[in-house]
Amino acid sequence: MIDWLSDLVFWIVFAAILFALRRQRIFWTVGALALLLLFNQFFTPGFFHLQVLDGHLYGSRIDVLNQGAKVMLLSLGMVLVIATGGVDLSVGAVMAIAAAVSSRLLVTQHQPAGIAIATALGISVLAGAWNGLLVAGFGIQPIVATLVLMVAGRGIAQLITEGQIINFLDPTMVYLGNGHLFGLPFTLTLVVVMLLLTYFLVRRTALGLFIESVGDNDEASRYSGINAKQVKFLVYTFSGLCAGLAGLVACSNIKSADANNIGLYLELDAILAVVVGGTSLQGGRFYLVGAVIGGLFIQTLTTTFYAKNVSSDIAPVPKALVIIAVCLLQSEVFRTRLARILRPLEKLLKPIGSWLSRSQATIARHDSSKP
């Protein structure tokens, strides 16, 4: 009964959000998420079940928020990089480095958690700055420049952990990925704070405009006095920071640093999240909130497959199909084509259509008759 009620409230709120966004670019992203959730509402028993334990909320939707934190954090940095017309393939490897550094400091060096976290983040920023230097300073193509760290990064992480999987029990570190705040996973707070911070950084200053301008027309931006190199350097550095945070969350989740597996292939999820969020890979206009919701979408998809017992070996296939569908929905070309293909159906629907327009005309008459 309670579940039924809370579901109803959830869907009413969701529908209201969708309606409010109906003219926005991210409508399609949120709409795709809604469809996916709707599928789960009907076909995945227990997906919408919520329960309170020790004052904390538990349930699949909460799991999605918690597990999705990593991709959402990554997508915040990734969306800015992609907006400048680049891409950052190294974020997964940087996650592994951050995890390796923090756990090594904690366990082998017996440093307090604060220092471990700060150092890990500092090194992630440096890794991002390295990417920025290659792209902005030396003009190397972003794919190649970040591929370097993508490949080398895991090796570096292995060096730091000396090939071991380091386990830790430090309460602060464990809290990062498993703790609760306000009855919800702490990671959610982390994502919201980072989203607000990023929003402030790019939309309350002119940085966002410069990023879009550089991504849209690099040369003209330079002619307008924008320091395009600085802008690019900044976004890669910021992406490094986001990757570091995601890495800390990832190793905290499993209370250990596994240099081989932390953040593996997550760069691809982050890129997909950005694209699903409505930002073009060609750069230019970007959608911050869209990217985060895109991350949520990807995680919901993953969790759905877990819930449906799809083996993780073949899960990427249906995942790819769903993502293609979402991207097609966003494509204006596809939507017009689809409309053209569906045109024959119009004949069948004509009676309904004419009935609709008749009733609309009636409404319009009523409206215009008002003073």
Next chain:
Amino acid sequence: MPTPLLEITGLSKSFPGVKALDVVDLVVPLGEIHGLMGENGAGKSTLIKVLTGVFARDTGVTRLSGQVVAPNSPREAEALGISTVYQEVNLIPHLSVAENICIGRQPMLLGTIRWGAIVKRARAALARLDLSLDVNRQLSSYSIAIQQMVAIARALDISAKLLILDEPTSSLDKSEVEELFKKLRILRQDGLGIIFITHFLDQVYEITDAITVLRNGCRVGCFATKELPRINLVAHMIGKTLRQTEALEQTRASTATIRSEAPMLEARALGKKGSIQPLDLDIRPGEVVGLAGLLGSGRTETARLLFGVDHPDQGTIRINGHATRFRSPRSAIRYRIALTPEDRKLAGIIPNLTIRENIMLALQASRGSWRRLSLAEQEKLADKFIQSLAIKTPSREQIVRNLSGGNQQKVLLARWLATEPKLFILDEPTRGIDVGAKAEIEKLIQSLRQDGLAVLFISSELEELVRQSQRVVVLRDRRKVDELTEGAISEEAIMESIASHSVERPEA
């Protein structure tokens, strides 16, 4: 009456918020060069794009040799015999000349490309234009003028019935234009129909047989060129009498506005190897200095040095007496220098951002990212310039890519005016712009001068230079060859100065 080659009736096309074409008719008989005239935003480009299948039409019928046609893509249009050379060179700079000419219809054998045949075909196509180029060289290694000729050669390579030339001459110098016209006359005799779009009135009268005038998406009329006095043509195009432009022609620029003898900008022996030979240049506040020369004479290169885009390897720049060095446009902007580039598409507009964002961009860049202009300030700024420069747009939130060339140029001017510059470098500000916008921009230059700005005005149109400048610096072959001062400035003097120093034909 024989069936005309092309007959368009009742063509309409709307974009969100704009009616680009409103029931337009166009008839082109066989063997005619037909001028299509109109201001920017009159609908010429849209008409062409509908005709060649880039855009879908809303209503209307196109007949080619009596047959109803409705191409859905430029490829289909080409197959029907309608080929087009667009305003901006639409070739692929990194491919070779031969590849550019044959791309999309390369001769194949068993699924592989016959490179030998491509080269042969490219040579043949170029030969029709009397051009001998190394067809294996990368296209981008040739000047824009040559690239334009290659684009035309490409269009001729298809067995075209109807050739559409959209501003083909805007990057060509005089002799190249004549060369092109010679070819067009031959093609006309061969029975080709040619639609010729240009802003140069001289050229329309030199080459066309009939003219269709468009204004605001409507057809004003179709006239035989011989029977249409120029003044009437212009009046049809802008829809009013020409008092405005006539007034401009009478006011000759005078030195009266020069505020001081001390130059705002003083360049001494400024040069860069392979770009421009060392030259001296002074620009005083309240003075317009014209920079004349043929295409490729080093005009744009000079502007790039003065704006910090390129770095000089010799010489000095002084701003108000202080020696300085520009590491980038940023440092030039700090000295209140502004530049609107020759190539609007490449170095000017940010195509997918709005008018508002494009206008505030340079001002914001000079303020840095922290001191963000509030949305209210941005809107005020945008509205101010949309009004004062008469930028035609339904809204300030329109994406700049959707504007016509003239309006894009005005947005660029607004971007720099917002920074309140002291020196304004205008590189071909009126290229590819209609008569009305041209007059407005010229008027703007005059008012800038009266406000005490120093202006460097680069233009290929001599009459414009003569009207605007108090001093004209003449370049040839990347070298300053002359400097004409007030009283000595005339079109003949400039031409003589370009020509008299010219022994061989300058490199294109």
